[in-house]
Amino acid sequence: MLLQPKPKNARSKRVMVNRDPKVVENSKTAIFVRGSTTSQVILNVLADLYSLRKPDAINFTKKNEIHPFDDETSIEFFARKNDSSLFAVGMHSKKRPHNLILGRTFNYQILDMVELGIERCTPMSEFKAEACAVGMKPLMVFNGEAFNQNENMIRLKSILLDFFRGETAEMVSLKGLEYVISVTTGPPGINGEPGQIFFRSYTTSLKKSGVRQPRVELEEMGPSLDMRIRRVRYPTDDMWKQSTRIPKELKVTKVKNITRDGLGDKYGRVHLGKQDINKIQTRKVKALKKHLDGGPNKRQKTDIEE
Amino acid sequence: MDVTGILDEHKSRFKSVQVDRLIPPEIDLGMLASFDINMINDAKLKANQNTRDTYLKELSREGAQLLINEIFSLPTTVDDDGIYASLPKATTVLPREKPVPKEKLLTRWEKFAKIKNIQKRKKSRMAFDEEQGEWRPRYGFKGINNDDQKPWLIEVPGNADPYADQYQARRQEKKERVEKNKRRQQRNAEEGVATEKGLKPQEMRKRELQKALVMSKGSTASLGKFDEKLKGEPKIKGLKRKFDPLVSTVDKEKSKNMDILNRVAKKESSATVLNVRKAQRAINNSKRKQK
Numbered sequence: 063m064l065l066q067p068k069p070k071n072a073r074s075k076r077v078m079v080n081r082d083p084k085v086v087e088n089s090k091t092a093i094f095v096r097g098s099t100t101s102q103v104i105l106n107v108l109a110d111l112y113s114l115r116k117p118d119a120i121n122f123t124k125k126n127e128i129h130p131f132d133d134e135t136s137i138e139f140f141a142r143k144n145d146s147s148l149f150a151v152g153m154h155s156k157k158r159p160h161n162l163i164l165g166r167t168f169n170y171q172i173l174d175m176v177e178l179g180i181e182r183c184t185p186m187s188e189f190k191a192e193a194c195a196v197g198m199k200p201l202m203v204f205n206g207e208a209f210n211q212n213e214n215m216i217r218l219k220s221i222l223l224d225f226f227r228g229e230t231a232e233m234v235s236l237k238g239l240e241y242v243i244s245v246t247t248g249p250p251g252i253n254g255e256p257g258q259i260f261f262r263s264y265t266t267s268l269k270k271s272g273v274r275q276p277r278v279e280l281e282e283m284g285p286s287l288d289m290r291i292r293r294v295r296y297p298t299d300d301m302w303k304q305s306t307r308i309p310k311e312l313k314v315t316k317v318k319n320i321t322r323d324g325l326g327d328k329y330g331r332v333h334l335g336k337q338d339i340n341k342i343q344t345r346k347v348k349a350l351k352k353h354l355d356g357g358p359n360k361r362q363k364t365d366i367e368e
Numbered sequence: 369m370d371v372t373g374i375l376d377e378h379k380s381r382f383k384s385v386q387v388d389r390l391i392p393p394e395i396d397l398g399m400l401a402s403f404d405i406n407m408i409n410d411a412k413l414k415a416n417q418n419t420r421d422t423y424l425k426e427l428s429r430e431g432a433q434l435l436i437n438e439i440f441s442l443p444t445t446v447d448d449d450g451i452y453a454s455l456p457k458a459t460t461v462l463p464r465e466k467p468v469p470k471e472k473l474l475t476r477w478e479k480f481a482k483i484k485n486i487q488k489r490k491k492s493r494m495a496f497d498e499e500q501g502e503w504r505p506r507y508g509f510k511g512i513n514n515d516d517q518k519p520w521l522i523e524v525p526g527n528a529d530p531y532a533d534q535y536q537a538r539r540q541e542k543k544e545r546v547e548k549n550k551r552r553q554q555r556n557a558e559e560g561v562a563t564e565k566g567l568k569p570q571e572m573r574k575r576e577l578q579k580a581l582v583m584s585k586g587s588t589a590s591l592g593k594f595d596e597k598l599k600g601e602p603k604i605k606g607l608k609r610k611f612d613p614l615v616s617t618v619d620k621e622k623s624k625n626m627d628i629l630n631r632v633a634k635k636e637s638s639a640t641v642l643n644v645r646k647a648q649r650a651i652n653n654s655k656r657k658q659k
Contacts, residue, residue: 083466090465147465169466202401203431210405219403224462227399233445233452234400239436244428249410260413262424266432272382275440278433280425297463305463 081145085309089229090166091146095122095137097129097153103160104152106185110285111150113186114226114243114263116196120144128153130163131293134172142170148225149175158292164221165295168305176218177292181258186284191265193283194240199228200263201239206247212256214294215247241265242280261287385437387430395438398458402435473560476552515539578602 069075094112096105112121122140130137130151137149151163158179165175186193202223208215226243241263248258264280271277297305319331393404412423442453474482481488494503497512499519505511515538522534562572582604585592 083469085469087465168463173463199400201432201435203428204403205427205431206408207405209403220462223399223401223460231455233454236440236451236453242428242432244431246408246424246427248413260424262428264428270382271385272378273385275385275437277383277385278429278436280429280432282425304467306461307468309468
């Protein structure tokens, strides 16, 4: 009735448990795969992206007959084998020269992917600037209106953000803001198709500015890519909905009657319950004394009503 | 006293951290990302490599500066390693890696304990073995529940057969207890699967049994047609044979006959001939898996 493989020892059990869905997820692992034919350009791109993505990255050094847009099975197999959810596949053909596919999987199934044609690439090795330390979180800068308007670009933005954001952190060291990834959209074509995309990465140096915030200076570290979107695979609505669900444990429960304004001040609304008017303490006036309602009074024996 | 001169001098020593933007960029501090929708100078991007790169660098610097300004204004905590800014939650929605974990199903005991409000208590791993006079683990290697840790001498109970093996009986007893526990685990798991599918456990078991029955029929050449019927065996649904009418249009008949002829005459490889029964089974299997 139950066909679940049982771990045979403690180590494999630990691995299996670690692969189970979690409420708070680990950072995503990316795999870098070569297609059956590759160019030097695409190899450079893959190597550089791999070095940016380290340590949560696995580099495939052998060629693989792989075409994610035509056949998903092999990339899904790799995802399952390596417990990864991001992939970069590089290939080169006459029809699609210097082809880079970036994508992600959800539950070991392809969620979405974007195919990019690399039109110019300057690898990291050609820049003088020293590359940043491994595993740093980059600052991401997206320039261009297209990132908010064009469907393909929105997808690309989302995938790039996912690819390079690194670990989710609550705190960030102010010294650790070591590099910037900047993506800019070029002018669109005559027919309105999205233009080139300029991918640049820089190391930062923070200079004194006389105020609390430092002045940032950048130096290009590479890779520097000029590319163009080719094919795009969108997620199905159902899958997207499932993948963006927030677990019950992480949902912020709505607190009744407490509001905050824009300045962060807290306002509370308090319910006092029903008030008994007879018992309210008001100004003490002789005329309002209780015995006047007809209650017994020892001192005054005259009846008021008469 | 006029200090503007001093201030200006102070300012002029440093480069500014101010960045002018027509529309302030949207900043997601949790993601350390900024999204700028201001107009980009297309002419500079279309120009030669050098101008383009310097323009992109300037654009990126300004974007990064805006981000850094925001990050440095966040509340900070100081640690031995340096100063840390605490980031707010990210506003950009990014997909998860795996689905939200399912809630763990309660076992029969857990359900009962919940109703009776029985709390789980932690037992120490070690227990005192009074016979040996030392501490031993409750279970596992050299555990006190192990057979070899129990007294080697067993008194024969008064009403028992004096020739019966009491050691054997003791071993048997433990074996049965273990078996019973295993059966309960299995039952809990089965009930869990059933409730996940929204079925009653009994119904689920019945279905599984029927499925197994159908499967077993495939093991005879007649596919169970001439098998002895079981008591109360249900009629199998979904197995229908369809016959073409004896007389149909000439075209259909011709193509049908030609198909047979071609297949025989050409001796096509077995791979190209579709085994309908096999294909049907494959489809059914995949459907079953999906369920």
